[in-house]
Amino acid sequence: MTDSETLPDASQTVSFLGPAGTFTEAALKLAPEAKGKHWKPVANVLEALMDVQQGRSFAAMVAIENSVEGGVTASQDALSTMDGLRIIGEYIVPIRFVLATRPGTTMRDVQTVAAHPVAYGQCRRWLHQALPEHLYVQASSNVASARQLFEEDGLADAAIAPPTIQDHFDVDILAEDIQDSSIARTRFLLVTTRTDLPSRTGTDKTSLIVTLPDERPGGLLSMLEQFAARGINLSMITSRPIPESPGRYRFVIDLDGHLEDARVADALLGLRRYSPSVKFLGSYPRAVPSPVAVDPAYSDENYAEARGWLDGLVR
Amino acid sequence: MTDSETLPDASQTVSFLGPAGTFTEAALKLAPEAKGKHWKPVANVLEALMDVQQGRSFAAMVAIENSVEGGVTASQDALSTMDGLRIIGEYIVPIRFVLATRPGTTMRDVQTVAAHPVAYGQCRRWLHQALPEHLYVQASSNVASARQLFEEDGLADAAIAPPTIQDHFDVDILAEDIQDSSIARTRFLLVTTRTDLPSRTGTDKTSLIVTLPDERPGGLLSMLEQFAARGINLSMITSRPIPESPGRYRFVIDLDGHLEDARVADALLGLRRYSPSVKFLGSYPRAVPSPVAVDPAYSDENYAEARGWLDGLVR
């Protein structure tokens, strides 16, 4: 598309679900690794991850849970099936919306509102009260909604957009925090091909994709016992059907802890023996750095003590 | 928006993620209950479910797993938090795409392709081979992509769209089955406010939303034991963060069986006692009518036998 010499160096490029102004871009602003790099907007999560896998970018920011921009299951499935990817960071972005207009527009002027369907769904209550008579125009992203304000044949008088929209368009903000929930958040992951692990911080997460050995009642239970038997808390579990194997599932799992925690390493060993497929996606600091509560029974010290005891038995 | 006398009778209306031509509409075509009814396209899943809850439609069709049109987590969260909804049917639609153009266009003419981002992601391989030099234009839905072909300032020469796109636009189909995977499918649910249960067929599913009593390792395990201890297989489990309670989760669960199966009723009793919140979303026939394998230990007959034995003990 452009000459290769003008392409930014892949090692200086991060891909994200664009365009500029999305919540995904807001997540990038939280990532120290992305600072000062070229941020490449792409059309979807799969494209972002393929940029990384194929060496066009050194990292991609993708939504993994609860996104208002879509892509959650696409992220999960891509991480499940693509090789060589590793998560190195987690970021949480609060979901807040504003009502943006062309300069000079007042609430009374607003007859038509452009919005991405999910954003529109999240602002229903406010719209019902403030603009009960409005018409709705669908937009393809949370930024495209504002862009419609300035298009030649644009019908929209107002757009639902993220608070950062003023960085990208010359808009007035008629109302802030118009989303129904004041606590909605989206969780993002920064994905690379690096194989060295981020250092252990004590407030880490580890992400895995695990396949059950067969389809029978209790199989999931046996898998989860691998975690419970080491006192490990899960913060996310999602079954995903395996298209090629109807009736079978893989599980996308986030657990509290780092691969260098003895209990986590031990659980991974247990999973690996039990499951036909365990994919390690990385250990990385949690976005919310509340410390992981570790039962003393499963502390590194206790692991070392038990190992010493066993070694004494067998000499 | 229109006079109420011209509104279709709610009892004759089904809402779906529009516009006409989406995969969600394809799912509607599979549902006997939707036959001959007014199909009302809406902008997003939440709107569809609110139509049902607020009596504007008697049913809504929503994607619940693996959608290419988005809305999966929105469906899950809406079913978790909205009251009075019941699932009465499940439908599976194969995900297939075609390359549609204005009549007379040939492959050689195609420079720009319009597509919904997820659809675009699913056709990458074919596009790379057949149209290596194409430019991409983002569309807000799998139908809006085709609509761009006919817009005044439309840039697109071709659109990625569902096979049914010819029912809606006068297009040529230059290529069929251009999706990368030949086995992708999306699962849809038909949601109503009916409280009578669809009859037991022997190939049923039951959907639940369950909250864990507290956040501790092993809590999920204890919950799943309620199913394993009755020989019940889960076909879907997804944790969803509860925004109001950071660090806590609810679980969206599909299990094999009908509420009128003794083992399912027994498991629901167990869950209800264990969990602070169990939401029953319905029992309904599976889209794929393969019979549910039931361990004789958990058959209705065995339940009745055990009850007779116990009654004999206490007389």
Add this chain to the structure above:
Amino acid sequence: MTDSETLPDASQTVSFLGPAGTFTEAALKLAPEAKGKHWKPVANVLEALMDVQQGRSFAAMVAIENSVEGGVTASQDALSTMDGLRIIGEYIVPIRFVLATRPGTTMRDVQTVAAHPVAYGQCRRWLHQALPEHLYVQASSNVASARQLFEEDGLADAAIAPPTIQDHFDVDILAEDIQDSSIARTRFLLVTTRTDLPSRTGTDKTSLIVTLPDERPGGLLSMLEQFAARGINLSMITSRPIPESPGRYRFVIDLDGHLEDARVADALLGLRRYSPSVKFLGSYPRAVPSPVAVDPAYSDENYAEARGWLDGLVR
């Protein structure tokens, strides 16, 4: 052995491991049901239980755990294999021993000590200190030891016996509480053929014999989940090999609770469905009437509430 007309009425007879003076007799003194009845000493536990089964006695007192008089595994196996028996009471007897002699004997005179082997083992430390040079003569019971003091060719100068031995022989007690452990106790059960259940007291136990469906790792776990999934604590579990089925086991189980507790009834239903054989041996008040701690999740009220909820779902 005696004329039948002189036989005591079976409804007035209780069998126990004799002779008079054993700890088993001490347990009988604790049982209101045995008060004023004819106490029939028999040679072993099996004989006592057969007296009940065959109608010669209305009850038998047998040791079930930790006996110094033997018979524990015999009791367990007899309860497992004999039909028609029900436990109606539990009694705990502290295990205390005295050193008994013929009147006038002093410690300096004691050269030879008669004792049942198990009693002898339980008084080793005291004997080592007080009578380091003594010789040991084996006795067939804790009463036979004292009887040897008065036999014509008896070698014993002293006998290890229960504190009640003075009720049966004219002995001097040279030392009390000579057992090594001050806290040893034996647990006894009163067994009948009554099929009405002792009333629920809130501090009850229930005894079961359960067979696993097959021999595989995890089978025991699945069985125990039936209890854990209802918040039921076990106070005893013992595997017993099934002689006719090498490699298979039955389990002798005591749990906290009464068959009329909803959670116990529910667990029994679960076991009955899971196991090829569940034998209910009775619900009866615990010897130590500390109340059973019941998680509110498994209270009768919660069971009733859950049932009401389910009935509402299916109408």
Add this chain to the structure above:
Amino acid sequence: MTDSETLPDASQTVSFLGPAGTFTEAALKLAPEAKGKHWKPVANVLEALMDVQQGRSFAAMVAIENSVEGGVTASQDALSTMDGLRIIGEYIVPIRFVLATRPGTTMRDVQTVAAHPVAYGQCRRWLHQALPEHLYVQASSNVASARQLFEEDGLADAAIAPPTIQDHFDVDILAEDIQDSSIARTRFLLVTTRTDLPSRTGTDKTSLIVTLPDERPGGLLSMLEQFAARGINLSMITSRPIPESPGRYRFVIDLDGHLEDARVADALLGLRRYSPSVKFLGSYPRAVPSPVAVDPAYSDENYAEARGWLDGLVR
């Protein structure tokens, strides 16, 4: 009791529950380690184990399950509380009885039968048929019964004794295999202070004493998950009350496998971390050398493979 110079060398002495002629002695005959050694009869199991612990014997043979000579719970409790003991072998002795008499006695002459109470209980059916009118005299062991035949004031005309009784007394055998069950067996263990492990044979057992961390429903389940999560089968489990801690239990456990099996070592590590007290009693060949079935998921090879995989992740 005797001069120390005449005492047999402890390294050449094995203690057993005597007198000569017991089933315990029959077990000794099966143990290669006991061959050619001095066999020292003692009064009870505790004494036998103390001989080992205190260096008077290098080994003791004790019954661990299903004994007709008593001592099972004594063995279990002694192994639980005494330090420094290790099991090195397991032996199974079929329980068979004969009716022994003084030479020349015929069935018609038999009016009184001497027997150990448990042996008497195991021959009831035969006695009922063959000697319906007999009187019973209690004996303190399965050999003491026969000794009574030759005592001055002995009342017994016949004795129930093991088949080997003729090695010890000049008796006639009037009937063989008079026990009710043709399949009763007793399991014995050879106990030493050796700390080197018997070599792994592929048909091994490992014995443990494990204490639960606290008293709550599900605690036993969590402990057993340590075994189930490694595909390990238990062949014995028995709860034993801890006298010093009312309401708490230790568990006597036999499992299939050797400490040098990776899955067994791993389970012991898990137990050690979980439990306040794990006592390793030894790994030794099973008496019945049927091979242990090992799920390939838990083979040594799979353990090594998983370890290699994990090492690759952390480099």
